Amino acid sequence: MKRKLDEETAVGYSSAGTVIEVGAAVRDVRVGDRVACAGGGHANHAEIVSVPANLIAKVPEGVSLEAAALTTIAAIPLHGIRLSDVTVGDSVAVIGCGLVGQIACRLLCASGARVFALDIDPKRVEQARSSADDAWVSSRGIAAAVRTASGGAGVDHVLLTAAAPSNEPLLLATEMARDRASIVLVGVVPIEIPRAAMYDKELSFQVSRSYGPGRYDLEYEERGLDYPIGYVRWTEQRNMQCVLDLQASGRLGFDDLVEVVPVERAAEAYERLVDAASERPRGALVLSYEDAPEDTTGDLALRQIQLDTPDKRTAARQIAAPVRVGLIGPGGFAARVLVPALVARGARLAAVAGGSGPSAEAAARTLGFDRVAESEAALIADDSVDAVVVATRHASHAALVRQALEAGKHVFCEKPLALTLEELDSVLRSAAESTGILAVGFNRRFAPLLRELRDFVVSPPSPVASTYRISAGRLAADHWTHDLEQGGGRLIGECCHFIDSLVFVTGSEIEEVHATGYGDSQLPVQARDNVAVTLGFANGSVGSILYVADGSGRVAKERLEAFSGSRSAILDDYRSLELFGADGKESRGRRGQEKGHRFEVDAFLRGVEQGEAPVPLDEVANVSLATLAAVESLRTGQAIRLTTAPADQR
Incomplete structure (x- = not known):
């Protein structure tokens, strides 16, 4: 547990960029395509990310990458709107005009709905007026004003996009809703529902889960198994593409919500989001990587991150070791068992790769590696690494072992060596022809x-x-x-x-x-x-x-x-x-x-x-x-x- 708490965690789940490499099984995406990306642990705040095929959407011509970076965030209120079953001409109250609420207002406007926005922050309310039919600062009696503005009976739908410690936004939603209206919670509000109001009006209430069907389903997100469109019209990927297509058509725009911040000022940007005394952004702070090379495919394997020199005790113990080891996959077993054994034997911990960038860097500092290789390929190509230890999940063992053997490295692979006969055959052929030895973790x-x-x-x-x-x-x-x-x-x-x-x-x-x-x-x-x-x-x-x-x-x-x-x-x-x-x-x-x-x-x-x-x-x-x-x-x-x-x- 302590090790987990000490680990740095990659942040971010919504980004956009240019494709530099495509997996063998990925269709309809090419190197050079511009894509929006989704998913925690995938679409992180980083210069280079690896994202599963179902968590990307192509960015159309005319849509900037800065605006496309909001695609995943925009898919969150879009999914809530779909759950509300809003039709043309419906009246919708949006309670909470932060970034998600602002985007919700714009999506509803583009859908032909009448939009009424509410927030406790006058600046946010004023900003929402550009897309809402009307907007108010929440106050006592505001529900009556919304009912009047919507025709007297109350609104057809309420979209709760607020983040609040109490259920007051939910109470407000029941007051302004018409008979048999729908309330959908997109934000974070305690679900303490007043039965009387719900019963008297026979209101429906639903919690929206993230950005659409497929979310949290490993088969969909990680393994690329799509849902048939005839059964699931709007998956998370299709919601993302819808957001981008609306921008391309001119019916939806985010340019005024985007404030671009160079990655060198990332710490300052995060501080603005949490410091009450700082000037808050009008919408989203988008980190840019202006110095990223246009084409990184040629030199990707040669780049690495150099860490500070380890402390003298660790460095002295490693200097005398004859074998320079690179570790791919610094997980719990490797950290707990393999690395201490390597150190005790006098090996030099030369480089580490695998996992997210922050977790690999944290592992390097904690375990005493000299540096973090930018990728598995970079570590394998590193001339300062004599032996490669593969301790990743099983599915990647054979490919990594084969690559390392073909690069002339000595290889230690945690079991199993391969998952299929074809993988095993290819590894054994590479091992027979390699100048490096192969050992498997049959301890x-x-x-x-x-x-x-x-x-x-x-x-x-x-x-x-x-x-x-x-x-x-x-x-x-x-x-x-x-x-x-x-x-x-x-x-x-x-x-x-x-x-x-x-x-x-x-x-x-x-x-x-x-x-x-x-x-x-x-x-x-x-x-x-x-x-x-x-x-x-x-x-x-x-x-x-x-x-x-x-x-x-x-x-x-x-x-x-x-x-x-x-x-x-x-x-x-x-x-x-x-x-x-x-x-x-x-x-x-x-x-x-x-x-x-x-x-x-x-x-x-x-x-x-x-x-x-x-x-x-x-x-x-x-x-x-x-x-x-x-x-x-x-x-x-x-x-x-x-x-x-x-x-x-x-």
Whole structure:
């Protein structure tokens, strides 16, 4: 929690700019197009942003980027207006004339409605007069004036765009509304609704959610799955495009609402928004990046942000390290486990990339990296980086590993290596041709107790029968690991660990895989997390893995039992080991759990120094292929035979 609080957070959710790069699956957008962008974590206040396809809209000719930067903000009141079901000639009261309220008045005017604006600030009221039929400063008795102005019966709709600590704006809305009118809350007001007023007039009340259908839906926003127009006419993207088209037609204008501020004065701009003594803007403060290059596609990979020199203690410990490491993905696991192990081994933390700019910079300062690379590509292209550690979400592993290997970097990739057979094949081809080594984060094979178990049961060498039970616990159904595109499911994302452990214990490659299981009916079959996997090995060994999400949290997570040549061994959660042989029983224990992470990092760095991977590439290939085979077996219900070729023959 403390680490989260210490992190800087990217701000902003509404921007506009020129496209410099387009994803392979994105249609109808080209480099050089001008687009408006939406979404927190995407359309941030930054010179360069990465935005999903459904959160952009093309800016038509004649609309400035400064005005287009308000598109997402304008889509908020537009969605509220659509929920109100306003038709031509309807009377609408807008309570709250801040930026959203000002835009609401203009949208309603463009729609042919009669608009009445109210606010407690006389300056805002005066500004609203340019688009409203009439405007008033809120005061006692103002509801009667609005009813009179609207024809006596009251307004057809009320749009609440105010931000208030009390429900007074809501009370005012019920007073000025006609019988069976609608009230839509777009702003932030306590929802304490007076029943008598609502009942007597049979009023309808609704809360508007952001800027339209699709908001907060990962399938729509992150994965680009659009809603059919015949079922959802106005999605958030279509609302954004509507705002831009209205501007292009001349029926809507924001130029007088925009005050452009150079990014160098951003701190001053933010201060104006929160300091009551400062002159408040008439509308929006739009940050501009005037010095941004017209074409950044050619040199993007060469640019980076240089940080201040770390403190002497950290710098002194890093200077002696021979391996300069770049980290892609400074998330919790990397910060908590991998980076301390790298530092303890003497690696130099050269560069970090991934996540949002502020989070990467905060990670660099907290963890002791020399600098923040502007992008993953920039870090991979950096000549001052010897080895790249990939610790991002699963979906990006294969592409990043392949790029780093092709750049001649040594690569450590957190598991899994790939989510598909095609990804795995491309990575292995790159690894076979690269001058860098490839290591995958199968840390358990480096755990001292597992190594002792292996040495005991296979001495002398003979086939091993083993069973590995994992009580993993449940993840929420919408957790990203369950998503087949982002996480691949828990079988790929975590069970690969245990497949590798049994390959290590048996000392043999896997020839056959069969998996069966059950799981949450909301999840695809391949994402089931109550699974039994049976493995057949080339040397005659057999192994079974029982991966369970439905177990009790009181049970130790992992238990491995192995049997061979009148010898048995039981490893309990990497805390204790029992060895049973002809001479009796021996027990081993540790003060704490040791799953091998620091030994794994040491082996990788030693491998970089010596030019030899800690685990042969063919073994990495076999484990990864067996993991994918388990998923296919789970899907089809059939046993899968593995066929692999040596890496140099791929």
